[in-house]
Amino acid sequence: MSYDFDTVLPRLSTDSQKWQKYEGRDILPLWVADMDFRSPPAVIEALHRRVEHGIFGYARPTKSQIEAVVTALKSRYGWTIDPLWLVWLPGLVVGLNVTAQAFAQPGDQVLCNTPVYPPFMTAPRNSGREALTVPLVLNNGRWEIDWDAMERAVTPKTKLFFLCNPHNPVARVFRRDELERIANFCLRHNLILCSDEIHCDLILDDLPHIPTGTLGSEIAARTITLMAPSKTYNVPGFGTSLAIISDPKLRATFVRATAGIVAEVNVLGYAACEAAYRDSEDWRQALLAYLRGNRDFLFAFLAREMPGVKIEAPMEATYLAWLNVEALGLADPIAHFEKHGVGLSDGSFFGVPRGKYVRINLGCPRATLAEALRRMKTSLSA
Numbered sequence: 001m002s003y004d005f006d007t008v009l010p011r012l013s014t015d016s017q018k019w020q021k022y023e024g025r026d027i028l029p030l031w032v033a034d035m036d037f038r039s040p041p042a043v044i045e046a047l048h049r050r051v052e053h054g055i056f057g058y059a060r061p062t063k064s065q066i067e068a069v070v071t072a073l074k075s076r077y078g079w080t081i082d083p084l085w086l087v088w089l090p091g092l093v094v095g096l097n098v099t100a101q102a103f104a105q106p107g108d109q110v111l112c113n114t115p116v117y118p119p120f121m122t123a124p125r126n127s128g129r130e131a132l133t134v135p136l137v138l139n140n141g142r143w144e145i146d147w148d149a150m151e152r153a154v155t156p157k158t159k160l161f162f163l164c165n166p167h168n169p170v171a172r173v174f175r176r177d178e179l180e181r182i183a184n185f186c187l188r189h190n191l192i193l194c195s196d197e198i199h200c201d202l203i204l205d206d207l208p209h210i211p212t213g214t215l216g217s218e219i220a221a222r223t224i225t226l227m228a229p230s231k232t233y234n235v236p237g238f239g240t241s242l243a244i245i246s247d248p249k250l251r252a253t254f255v256r257a258t259a260g261i262v263a264e265v266n267v268l269g270y271a272a273c274e275a276a277y278r279d280s281e282d283w284r285q286a287l288l289a290y291l292r293g294n295r296d297f298l299f300a301f302l303a304r305e306m307p308g309v310k311i312e313a314p315m316e317a318t319y320l321a322w323l324n325v326e327a328l329g330l331a332d333p334i335a336h337f338e339k340h341g342v343g344l345s346d347g348s349f350f351g352v353p354r355g356k357y358v359r360i361n362l363g364c365p366r367a368t369l370a371e372a373l374r375r376m377k378t379s380l381s382a
Protein backbone atom coordinates (compact mmCIF):
# COMPACT_ATOMS: atom_id res chain seq x y z
CA MET A 1 0.00 0.00 0.00
CA SER A 2 1.26 3.49 -0.70
CA TYR A 3 0.78 6.42 1.62
CA ASP A 4 0.60 10.10 0.82
CA PHE A 5 3.00 12.30 2.71
CA ASP A 6 3.17 14.92 -0.05
CA THR A 7 -0.23 16.56 0.19
CA VAL A 8 -0.12 19.77 2.19
CA LEU A 9 -3.02 19.52 4.64
CA PRO A 10 -4.40 22.67 6.25
CA ARG A 11 -3.72 22.97 9.96
CA LEU A 12 -4.21 26.73 10.24
CA SER A 13 -7.19 27.67 12.41
CA THR A 14 -7.21 24.19 13.96
CA ASP A 15 -6.25 23.21 17.51
CA SER A 16 -2.61 22.79 16.41
CA GLN A 17 -0.15 24.34 18.86
CA LYS A 18 2.45 24.38 16.11
CA TRP A 19 0.29 26.41 13.71
CA GLN A 20 -1.55 28.61 16.22
CA LYS A 21 1.70 30.21 17.28
CA TYR A 22 1.85 32.16 14.02
CA GLU A 23 -1.88 32.54 13.35
CA GLY A 24 -2.49 35.54 11.09
CA ARG A 25 1.17 35.75 10.01
CA ASP A 26 2.73 34.15 6.96
CA ILE A 27 5.19 32.00 8.89
CA LEU A 28 5.72 28.31 8.18
CA PRO A 29 5.96 26.59 11.57
CA LEU A 30 8.82 24.12 11.67
CA TRP A 31 9.29 24.15 15.40
CA VAL A 32 7.45 21.94 17.94
CA ALA A 33 7.91 18.20 17.33
CA ASP A 34 4.74 17.00 15.70
CA MET A 35 4.32 16.22 12.02
CA ASP A 36 2.00 17.73 9.42
CA PHE A 37 0.97 14.23 8.28
CA ARG A 38 -2.19 12.29 8.98
CA SER A 39 -1.71 9.36 11.34
CA PRO A 40 -1.66 5.82 9.89
CA PRO A 41 -5.01 4.68 8.42
CA ALA A 42 -5.19 1.85 10.97
CA VAL A 43 -4.99 4.38 13.81
CA ILE A 44 -7.69 6.58 12.31
CA GLU A 45 -9.94 3.54 11.75
CA ALA A 46 -9.40 2.30 15.31
CA LEU A 47 -10.35 5.74 16.62
CA HIS A 48 -13.51 5.77 14.46
CA ARG A 49 -14.48 2.40 15.88
CA ARG A 50 -13.85 3.54 19.42
CA VAL A 51 -15.85 6.76 18.94
CA GLU A 52 -18.70 4.80 17.39
CA HIS A 53 -19.00 2.77 20.59
CA GLY A 54 -20.09 6.02 22.17
CA ILE A 55 -19.30 5.34 25.83
CA PHE A 56 -16.18 7.02 27.18
CA GLY A 57 -15.82 5.97 30.78
CA TYR A 58 -12.69 5.70 32.92
CA ALA A 59 -10.23 3.55 31.08
CA ARG A 60 -7.90 0.65 31.68
CA PRO A 61 -5.85 -0.85 28.85
CA THR A 62 -7.31 -4.04 27.39
CA LYS A 63 -5.32 -7.27 27.10
CA SER A 64 -4.87 -6.72 23.37
CA GLN A 65 -3.68 -3.13 23.88
CA ILE A 66 -1.04 -4.35 26.32
CA GLU A 67 -0.17 -7.22 23.98
CA ALA A 68 0.41 -4.76 21.12
CA VAL A 69 3.10 -2.97 23.15
CA VAL A 70 4.71 -6.16 24.45
CA THR A 71 4.85 -7.65 20.95
CA ALA A 72 6.29 -4.51 19.36
CA LEU A 73 9.10 -4.36 21.93
CA LYS A 74 9.88 -8.03 21.40
CA SER A 75 9.81 -8.00 17.61
CA ARG A 76 11.59 -4.67 17.11
CA TYR A 77 14.19 -4.76 19.87
CA GLY A 78 14.22 -8.32 21.17
CA TRP A 79 13.09 -6.93 24.51
CA THR A 80 10.92 -9.34 26.46
CA ILE A 81 8.94 -7.44 29.03
CA ASP A 82 6.41 -8.50 31.62
CA PRO A 83 3.16 -6.51 31.23
CA LEU A 84 3.44 -5.77 34.95
CA TRP A 85 6.38 -3.49 34.17
CA LEU A 86 4.17 -1.04 32.24
CA VAL A 87 3.07 2.20 33.87
CA TRP A 88 0.84 4.21 31.53
CA LEU A 89 1.29 7.96 31.62
CA PRO A 90 -0.42 10.92 29.96
CA GLY A 91 2.90 12.10 28.47
CA LEU A 92 6.61 11.52 28.61
CA VAL A 93 7.31 14.90 30.14
CA VAL A 94 5.10 13.76 33.00
CA GLY A 95 7.44 10.78 33.31
CA LEU A 96 10.51 13.03 33.53
CA ASN A 97 8.88 15.16 36.23
CA VAL A 98 7.66 12.16 38.22
CA THR A 99 11.10 10.56 38.02
CA ALA A 100 12.80 13.72 39.29
CA GLN A 101 10.40 13.91 42.23
CA ALA A 102 10.47 10.22 43.05
CA PHE A 103 14.22 9.60 42.95
CA ALA A 104 15.82 12.91 43.92
CA GLN A 105 15.21 15.19 46.90
CA PRO A 106 15.01 18.98 46.73
CA GLY A 107 18.57 20.23 46.22
CA ASP A 108 19.70 16.98 44.59
CA GLN A 109 21.06 16.97 41.05
CA VAL A 110 19.74 15.41 37.87
CA LEU A 111 22.41 14.97 35.25
CA CYS A 112 21.90 15.32 31.50
CA ASN A 113 23.89 16.16 28.37
CA THR A 114 23.23 19.37 26.49
CA PRO A 115 21.96 20.31 24.02
CA VAL A 116 18.86 18.43 25.03
CA TYR A 117 15.07 18.50 24.87
CA PRO A 118 14.28 21.36 27.32
CA PRO A 119 12.15 19.39 29.85
CA PHE A 120 15.26 17.38 30.74
CA MET A 121 16.38 20.57 32.49
CA THR A 122 13.03 22.04 33.51
CA ALA A 123 11.62 18.83 35.03
CA PRO A 124 14.17 18.80 37.89
CA ARG A 125 13.88 22.54 38.38
CA ASN A 126 10.07 22.40 38.56
CA SER A 127 10.37 20.66 41.92
CA GLY A 128 13.47 22.30 43.37
CA ARG A 129 15.96 19.75 42.08
CA GLU A 130 19.02 20.97 40.18
CA ALA A 131 19.68 20.25 36.50
CA LEU A 132 23.35 19.36 36.19
CA THR A 133 24.32 19.76 32.55
CA VAL A 134 27.39 18.38 30.80
CA PRO A 135 27.73 19.42 27.15
CA LEU A 136 28.05 16.78 24.45
CA VAL A 137 31.23 17.16 22.43
CA LEU A 138 31.68 16.96 18.69
CA ASN A 139 34.41 14.38 17.90
CA ASN A 140 35.17 13.67 14.24
CA GLY A 141 31.68 14.55 13.11
CA ARG A 142 29.91 12.70 15.92
CA TRP A 143 28.23 14.08 19.04
CA GLU A 144 29.62 12.17 22.00
CA ILE A 145 29.45 12.13 25.76
CA ASP A 146 32.44 13.87 27.35
CA TRP A 147 33.37 11.24 29.93
CA ASP A 148 36.05 13.31 31.65
CA ALA A 149 33.57 16.14 32.09
CA MET A 150 30.96 13.68 33.37
CA GLU A 151 33.35 12.33 36.02
CA ARG A 152 34.25 15.87 37.06
CA ALA A 153 30.63 16.99 37.23
CA VAL A 154 29.07 14.16 39.24
CA THR A 155 28.77 14.72 43.02
CA PRO A 156 27.24 12.84 45.94
CA LYS A 157 24.13 14.96 45.34
CA THR A 158 23.71 13.58 41.82
CA LYS A 159 20.92 10.98 41.94
CA LEU A 160 19.68 10.59 38.40
CA PHE A 161 20.89 10.56 34.82
CA PHE A 162 18.43 11.55 32.12
CA LEU A 163 19.43 9.94 28.81
CA CYS A 164 17.85 10.83 25.48
CA ASN A 165 18.29 8.00 22.96
CA PRO A 166 17.82 8.55 20.07
CA HIS A 167 18.81 12.05 20.90
CA ASN A 168 16.75 15.19 20.43
CA PRO A 169 18.09 17.52 19.08
CA VAL A 170 21.40 16.10 17.76
CA ALA A 171 19.62 13.12 16.11
CA ARG A 172 22.14 10.51 17.29
CA VAL A 173 21.60 6.85 18.01
CA PHE A 174 23.86 5.74 20.84
CA ARG A 175 25.80 2.56 20.11
CA ARG A 176 26.04 -0.46 22.38
CA ASP A 177 29.52 0.42 23.70
CA GLU A 178 28.35 3.93 24.57
CA LEU A 179 25.23 2.63 26.31
CA GLU A 180 27.32 0.16 28.27
CA ARG A 181 29.57 2.98 29.37
CA ILE A 182 26.51 4.99 30.44
CA ALA A 183 25.22 1.97 32.38
CA ASN A 184 28.59 1.49 34.02
CA PHE A 185 28.77 5.18 34.95
CA CYS A 186 25.31 5.03 36.56
CA LEU A 187 26.20 1.88 38.50
CA ARG A 188 29.50 3.30 39.75
CA HIS A 189 27.90 6.55 40.88
CA ASN A 190 24.74 4.96 42.21
CA LEU A 191 22.48 6.86 39.79
CA ILE A 192 19.01 5.92 38.63
CA LEU A 193 18.90 5.96 34.84
CA CYS A 194 15.90 7.49 33.15
CA SER A 195 16.07 6.57 29.49
CA ASP A 196 13.82 8.62 27.21
CA GLU A 197 13.43 6.50 24.08
CA ILE A 198 10.46 8.32 22.55
CA HIS A 199 12.23 8.58 19.17
CA CYS A 200 13.32 4.92 19.02
CA ASP A 201 10.97 3.98 16.17
CA LEU A 202 12.28 6.84 14.05
CA ILE A 203 15.77 5.62 13.17
CA LEU A 204 16.65 6.73 9.65
CA ASP A 205 19.97 4.95 9.18
CA ASP A 206 20.58 1.24 9.31
CA LEU A 207 21.27 1.20 13.05
CA PRO A 208 19.65 -0.79 15.83
CA HIS A 209 17.86 0.81 18.72
CA ILE A 210 19.12 -0.82 21.91
CA PRO A 211 16.75 -0.26 24.81
CA THR A 212 18.75 0.56 27.92
CA GLY A 213 16.62 -2.00 29.73
CA THR A 214 18.19 -4.79 27.67
CA LEU A 215 21.78 -4.06 28.71
CA GLY A 216 21.82 -6.42 31.67
CA SER A 217 19.97 -7.12 34.88
CA GLU A 218 22.06 -4.82 37.07
CA ILE A 219 21.36 -1.66 35.08
CA ALA A 220 17.81 -2.75 34.24
CA ALA A 221 17.10 -2.83 37.96
CA ARG A 222 17.79 0.90 38.17
CA THR A 223 16.32 1.99 34.83
CA ILE A 224 13.10 3.76 34.00
CA THR A 225 12.47 3.61 30.27
CA LEU A 226 10.08 6.10 28.72
CA MET A 227 8.44 5.34 25.38
CA ALA A 228 5.36 6.39 23.44
CA PRO A 229 3.70 6.02 20.05
CA SER A 230 3.27 9.81 19.94
CA LYS A 231 6.23 10.93 17.81
CA THR A 232 6.33 8.06 15.33
CA TYR A 233 2.62 7.81 14.59
CA ASN A 234 1.91 11.51 15.08
CA VAL A 235 -0.49 11.08 17.96
CA PRO A 236 1.04 13.29 20.70
CA GLY A 237 -2.32 15.01 21.13
CA PHE A 238 -3.62 11.86 22.83
CA GLY A 239 -1.05 12.02 25.60
CA THR A 240 -0.45 8.29 25.75
CA SER A 241 2.95 7.20 26.99
CA LEU A 242 4.64 4.45 28.94
CA ALA A 243 7.16 4.04 31.66
CA ILE A 244 8.68 0.56 31.60
CA ILE A 245 10.16 -0.33 34.98
CA SER A 246 11.21 -3.89 35.65
CA ASP A 247 12.30 -3.52 39.26
CA PRO A 248 9.26 -3.79 41.58
CA LYS A 249 10.63 -1.41 44.22
CA LEU A 250 11.61 1.20 41.66
CA ARG A 251 8.21 0.85 40.02
CA ALA A 252 6.37 1.19 43.34
CA THR A 253 8.32 4.36 44.17
CA PHE A 254 7.53 5.78 40.73
CA VAL A 255 3.84 4.89 40.96
CA ARG A 256 3.58 6.35 44.47
CA ALA A 257 4.87 9.70 43.11
CA THR A 258 2.08 9.75 40.53
CA ALA A 259 -0.71 9.07 43.02
CA GLY A 260 -3.59 11.50 42.86
CA ILE A 261 -1.67 13.91 40.64
CA VAL A 262 -1.05 12.20 37.33
CA ALA A 263 -4.20 11.76 35.25
CA GLU A 264 -5.02 8.44 33.67
CA VAL A 265 -4.63 7.71 29.99
CA ASN A 266 -7.84 8.20 28.01
CA VAL A 267 -9.87 5.72 25.96
CA LEU A 268 -8.87 7.17 22.60
CA GLY A 269 -5.17 7.13 23.48
CA TYR A 270 -5.29 3.41 24.24
CA ALA A 271 -7.10 2.67 20.98
CA ALA A 272 -4.61 4.75 18.96
CA CYS A 273 -1.63 3.16 20.71
CA GLU A 274 -2.76 -0.37 19.95
CA ALA A 275 -3.39 0.30 16.25
CA ALA A 276 -0.11 2.19 15.98
CA TYR A 277 2.09 -0.54 17.43
CA ARG A 278 0.21 -3.51 15.96
CA ASP A 279 -1.25 -2.45 12.62
CA SER A 280 0.88 0.37 11.25
CA GLU A 281 4.30 -1.09 10.45
CA ASP A 282 3.89 -0.56 6.69
CA TRP A 283 3.01 3.04 7.26
CA ARG A 284 5.99 3.52 9.58
CA GLN A 285 8.37 2.13 6.97
CA ALA A 286 6.88 4.47 4.37
CA LEU A 287 7.20 7.38 6.78
CA LEU A 288 10.86 6.57 7.43
CA ALA A 289 11.54 6.51 3.69
CA TYR A 290 9.86 9.90 3.32
CA LEU A 291 11.75 11.39 6.25
CA ARG A 292 15.02 10.10 4.80
CA GLY A 293 14.08 11.94 1.62
CA ASN A 294 13.45 15.14 3.58
CA ARG A 295 16.73 14.74 5.42
CA ASP A 296 18.65 14.24 2.18
CA PHE A 297 16.84 17.21 0.62
CA LEU A 298 17.83 19.38 3.58
CA PHE A 299 21.48 18.30 3.52
CA ALA A 300 21.77 18.84 -0.24
CA PHE A 301 20.04 22.23 -0.05
CA LEU A 302 22.26 23.49 2.76
CA ALA A 303 25.45 22.33 1.04
CA ARG A 304 24.42 23.92 -2.26
CA GLU A 305 22.48 27.03 -1.27
CA MET A 306 23.28 27.94 2.33
CA PRO A 307 26.86 26.93 3.13
CA GLY A 308 26.79 29.22 6.17
CA VAL A 309 24.36 26.83 7.85
CA LYS A 310 26.04 23.64 9.04
CA ILE A 311 24.83 20.25 10.15
CA GLU A 312 27.85 19.03 12.02
CA ALA A 313 27.01 15.32 12.31
CA PRO A 314 24.98 12.71 10.45
CA MET A 315 21.27 12.79 11.19
CA GLU A 316 20.71 9.18 12.24
CA ALA A 317 17.24 9.44 13.73
CA THR A 318 14.22 11.66 14.47
CA TYR A 319 12.71 14.27 12.14
CA LEU A 320 14.53 17.09 13.91
CA ALA A 321 17.72 18.61 12.54
CA TRP A 322 20.18 20.65 14.57
CA LEU A 323 21.60 23.49 12.54
CA ASN A 324 24.67 25.52 13.44
CA VAL A 325 23.91 29.05 12.24
CA GLU A 326 26.75 30.83 14.02
CA ALA A 327 28.54 31.73 10.79
CA LEU A 328 25.52 33.76 9.69
CA GLY A 329 26.33 36.25 12.47
CA LEU A 330 22.68 36.81 13.37
CA ALA A 331 22.10 38.29 16.84
CA ASP A 332 18.74 36.52 17.06
CA PRO A 333 18.37 33.82 14.39
CA ILE A 334 14.84 32.90 15.48
CA ALA A 335 13.55 36.48 15.14
CA HIS A 336 15.40 36.81 11.84
CA PHE A 337 13.87 33.70 10.27
CA GLU A 338 10.41 34.48 11.67
CA LYS A 339 10.62 37.91 10.05
CA HIS A 340 11.26 36.08 6.78
CA GLY A 341 8.48 33.54 7.18
CA VAL A 342 9.97 30.50 8.95
CA GLY A 343 9.36 29.48 12.57
CA LEU A 344 12.18 27.39 14.05
CA SER A 345 13.09 26.25 17.59
CA ASP A 346 15.59 28.37 19.47
CA GLY A 347 18.80 26.49 20.26
CA SER A 348 19.16 28.35 23.55
CA PHE A 349 16.12 26.48 24.94
CA PHE A 350 18.18 23.30 24.57
CA GLY A 351 20.88 24.58 26.88
CA VAL A 352 23.40 26.09 24.46
CA PRO A 353 24.35 29.77 24.01
CA ARG A 354 21.88 31.96 22.14
CA GLY A 355 22.47 32.63 18.46
CA LYS A 356 24.50 29.51 17.72
CA TYR A 357 21.93 26.80 16.89
CA VAL A 358 18.38 26.41 15.67
CA ARG A 359 16.33 23.22 15.31
CA ILE A 360 14.22 22.57 12.24
CA ASN A 361 11.34 20.07 12.09
CA LEU A 362 11.33 17.98 8.90
CA GLY A 363 8.02 16.25 9.66
CA CYS A 364 6.19 17.97 6.86
CA PRO A 365 5.50 17.56 3.14
CA ARG A 366 8.59 18.14 1.04
CA ALA A 367 6.93 21.15 -0.59
CA THR A 368 6.61 22.82 2.83
CA LEU A 369 10.24 22.08 3.64
CA ALA A 370 11.38 23.35 0.23
CA GLU A 371 9.43 26.58 0.67
CA ALA A 372 10.80 27.11 4.18
CA LEU A 373 14.37 26.58 2.97
CA ARG A 374 13.77 28.91 0.03
CA ARG A 375 12.58 31.60 2.44
CA MET A 376 15.57 31.03 4.71
CA LYS A 377 17.97 31.36 1.80
CA THR A 378 16.25 34.52 0.50
CA SER A 379 16.41 35.99 4.01
CA LEU A 380 20.17 35.73 3.98
CA SER A 381 20.52 37.89 0.92
CA ALA A 382 17.85 40.35 2.16
Ligand SMILES: Cc1ncc(COP(=O)(O)O)c(C=O)c1O
Nearest residue numbers: 033091092093117168198236241
Ligand atom coordinates in the same frame (compact mmCIF):
# COMPACT_ATOMS: atom_id res chain seq x y z
C1 LIG B 1 13.02 13.47 23.82
C2 LIG B 1 11.58 13.83 24.02
N1 LIG B 1 10.93 13.43 25.12
C3 LIG B 1 9.63 13.73 25.33
C4 LIG B 1 8.91 14.48 24.42
C5 LIG B 1 7.49 14.85 24.67
O1 LIG B 1 6.76 13.82 25.16
P1 LIG B 1 5.24 14.02 25.60
O2 LIG B 1 4.56 14.85 24.56
O3 LIG B 1 4.73 12.64 25.68
O4 LIG B 1 5.26 14.69 26.94
C6 LIG B 1 9.55 14.93 23.26
C7 LIG B 1 8.83 15.77 22.30
O5 LIG B 1 9.39 16.35 21.41
C8 LIG B 1 10.90 14.58 23.05
O6 LIG B 1 11.56 14.97 21.95
